[in-house]
Amino acid sequence: MTAASTDLVVIGLGYVGLPLAKEATTAGLKVVGLDVTTAIVDGLNSGRSHVDDLSDGDIAAMVGAGFTATTDASVIADADTVVICVPTPLGEAGGPDLGAVKSAVTAIGAHLRAGQLVVLESTTYPGTTEEVVKPMLEEASGLAAGTDFHLAFSPERIDPGNPTWGLANTPKVVGGLDADSTARAANFYGKFVTTVVQATGAKEAETAKLLENTYRHINIALVNEMARFCHELDIDLWDVIRCASTKPFGFQAFYPGPGVGGHCIPIDPNYLSHNVRAKLGYPFRFVELAEEINATMPAYVAHRAQNLLNDHSKAIRGASVLMLGVTYKPDIADQRESPAVPLARQLEQLGAVISYHDPHVLDWRPGVPVTRAEDLDAALAAADLVILVQAHTAYAPADLASKSQLFFDTRGATAGTQAHRL
Numbered sequence: 313m314t315a316a317s318t319d320l321v322v323i324g325l326g327y328v329g330l331p332l333a334k335e336a337t338t339a340g341l342k343v344v345g346l347d348v349t350t351a352i353v354d355g356l357n358s359g360r361s362h363v364d365d366l367s368d369g370d371i372a373a374m375v376g377a378g379f380t381a382t383t384d385a386s387v388i389a390d391a392d393t394v395v396i397c398v399p400t401p402l403g404e405a406g407g408p409d410l411g412a413v414k415s416a417v418t419a420i421g422a423h424l425r426a427g428q429l430v431v432l433e434s435t436t437y438p439g440t441t442e443e444v445v446k447p448m449l450e451e452a453s454g455l456a457a458g459t460d461f462h463l464a465f466s467p468e469r470i471d472p473g474n475p476t477w478g479l480a481n482t483p484k485v486v487g488g489l490d491a492d493s494t495a496r497a498a499n500f501y502g503k504f505v506t507t508v509v510q511a512t513g514a515k516e517a518e519t520a521k522l523l524e525n526t527y528r529h530i531n532i533a534l535v536n537e538m539a540r541f542c543h544e545l546d547i548d549l550w551d552v553i554r555c556a557s558t559k560p561f562g563f564q565a566f567y568p569g570p571g572v573g574g575h576c577i578p579i580d581p582n583y584l585s586h587n588v589r590a591k592l593g594y595p596f597r598f599v600e601l602a603e604e605i606n607a608t609m610p611a612y613v614a615h616r617a618q619n620l621l622n623d624h625s626k627a628i629r630g631a632s633v634l635m636l637g638v639t640y641k642p643d644i645a646d647q648r649e650s651p652a653v654p655l656a657r658q659l660e661q662l663g664a665v666i667s668y669h670d671p672h673v674l675d676w677r678p679g680v681p682v683t684r685a686e687d688l689d690a691a692l693a694a695a696d697l698v699i700l701v702q703a704h705t706a707y708a709p710a711d712l713a714s715k716s717q718l719f720f721d722t723r724g725a726t727a728g729t730q731a732h733r734l
Contacts, residue, residue: 316392316428318342320500323416325352325381327363327646328433328468329397331479334366337379339504344391345381348415356381364472364644388423393500395431396420397468401579408436408583410444417445421452429462429496431486435521435580437587441465441514442489457489464488464497465514467521473644483507487517525580526599531566533602536609539568539734543616550724550733568734570701570722571609571651573640579649610651613722613734614658617697620732624718626696629663634685634695636712637702638670638678645672652701653678667691671706692716700725 319341322329329345337343347353355362357380359372388394398412413434420430430449432441441464446457457463466486471477484505488494498508511517535553542549549568557565582603585596618628638652639645647653656666660680668676669685676682685691692698698716700709703723713719713730721731 316390318344318387318391319393320344321346321388321391321394323347323394323396323419324398324412324434325356326397326399327365327472328470329395330356330361330363330366331470332395332397332433333379334370334374335479335504337374337377341503343374343379344387345379346383346385346387346419347381348383350383353381353383364646365470365478385419386423388420389425391428393429393431394420395433395466397433400434400436400583402582408440408586410436410440413440414444414448417448418452421449424449424453424455424461426455426460429464429493429500431464431466431497431500433466433468435467435583436518437583438515438518438522439587440518446489458493462488462493462496463514464493465517466497466501467517467524469524472646473641480504481506483509485509485511485517485520487511487514489514519584522580522584526584526602528566529572529581529606530598530602531564532569532572533605535566535568537605540612543734548733567724568722569609569651570613570655570699570734572606573648573650573652610654611658613655613699613720614662616734617659617664617699617720618662620718620720621697627663628659631664631696632694633659633664633666634691634698635659635666635668635682636670636698636700636707637704638668638673638676639702639704642702642704643672643706647673647676650702652676655699655701656680656682664697667695670702671704689715700731 320336320343322333323346325345325347333343333345352362356371359368359375361368361371396416398416400408400413403409432445446463450457455461464486466484469482484501486494486497486501486508488497494510498510502508539549553565556563581599585599588596621628621631635652638650639647640650656678657680659666666682667685668682669688669691692712692715697718697720699720700723703725709725713726719731722734724733
């Protein structure tokens with residue numbers, strides 16, 4: 313068997329694949345990034361980053377250490393390990409759209425050789441590695457998984473914008489189709505990840521990822537529903553959470569908001585509920601109820617905004633509404649599945665005239681007419697209603713509220729009577 317000239321090929325150079333390539337390169341591995349988007353490849357080879365967590369300097373250092381990016385799938389043949397980090401959005405039927413995964417697997421199958429390790433990191437439903445990836449690779453290559461090559465699943469745990477937990481110090485779960493594949497994957501990740509956790513198998517590793525995000529999805533739905541009835545009962549839910557959080561055991565704080573965003577929380581639990589329905593024929597009721605509650609939060613916030621205006625003798629039709637922060641989490645530019653989009657659409661349907669401000673987003677297109685506020689102080693003073701949708705640290709919420717005619721805080725970032733809180 314000829315020795316590989318490349319230690320790792322990462323397929324998909326987005327918010328998961330690029331940090332993986334960076335850590336592997338930093339550890340001294342020879343890494344090649346493979347992506348279908350020429351602009352991304354050209355930008356990386358020129359030392360330019362397109363993700364929040366890596367700077368241009370980080371990319372330049374990677375290139376200086378030998379990292380290269382390409383659109384040529386033939387590089388797979390020269391790799392010891394190939395990791396798939398492509399998107400898996402929701403499909404029309406509610407399950408994951410495996411189009412990008414299958415394209416990546418097809419490319420690998422055309423170049424697969426004996427002795428290689430293939431790892432899927434893209435979030436999906438339990439059984440994908442064994443039922444989809446394995447037969448595609450075997451049919452295309454004529455090789456047998458577990459005998460001629462190793463195959464495993466390792467869920468990504470990237471948290472964009474997190475200053476504490478990154479890829480290297482976040483425990484990495486790996487599960488192979490057999491014990492040898494698990495051990496091979498664990499050895500690979502152990503070269504640049506501090507802690508590697510071996511699952512019983514690929515299905516367990518796939519399901520662990522979905523459990524992590526389903527847990528968050530359900531608990532966020534709980535506090536979102538509590539926000540509604542606590543408002544009606546004149547109970548300060550934010551103070552309730554503060555008090556409950558003083559219990560040193562048996563409680564973890566979750567907070568309400570205008571909806572859930574990012575790839576993980578609004579999408580991943582649906583993979584699990586879809587899989588349960590498809591394979592077992594009955595609903596995963598917790599997940600489906602949580603999805604119903606969280607998906608209706610933008611409409612709830614819009615109607616709370618309407619009621620606030622009414623309480624101040626203003627109609628929402630024709631009212632100027634300024635939305636502050638349109639990303640799905642604070643201090644990043646990532647807008648994937650941001651609740652700001654359905655909120656803007658709900659406000660527009662009610663007749664509001666919408667403007668927005670976000671220090672991380674210069675061009676926002678939610679599908680309805682919006683204008684960007686260039687002068688924040690002037691926009692605050694002019695707006696009939698200001699809604700804090702995302703609490704970036706660049707914002708001083710109390711100061712913003714003091715400069716506004718009417719301020720609606722959906723993130724619990726204010727105190728006192730100057731703002732109305734969710």
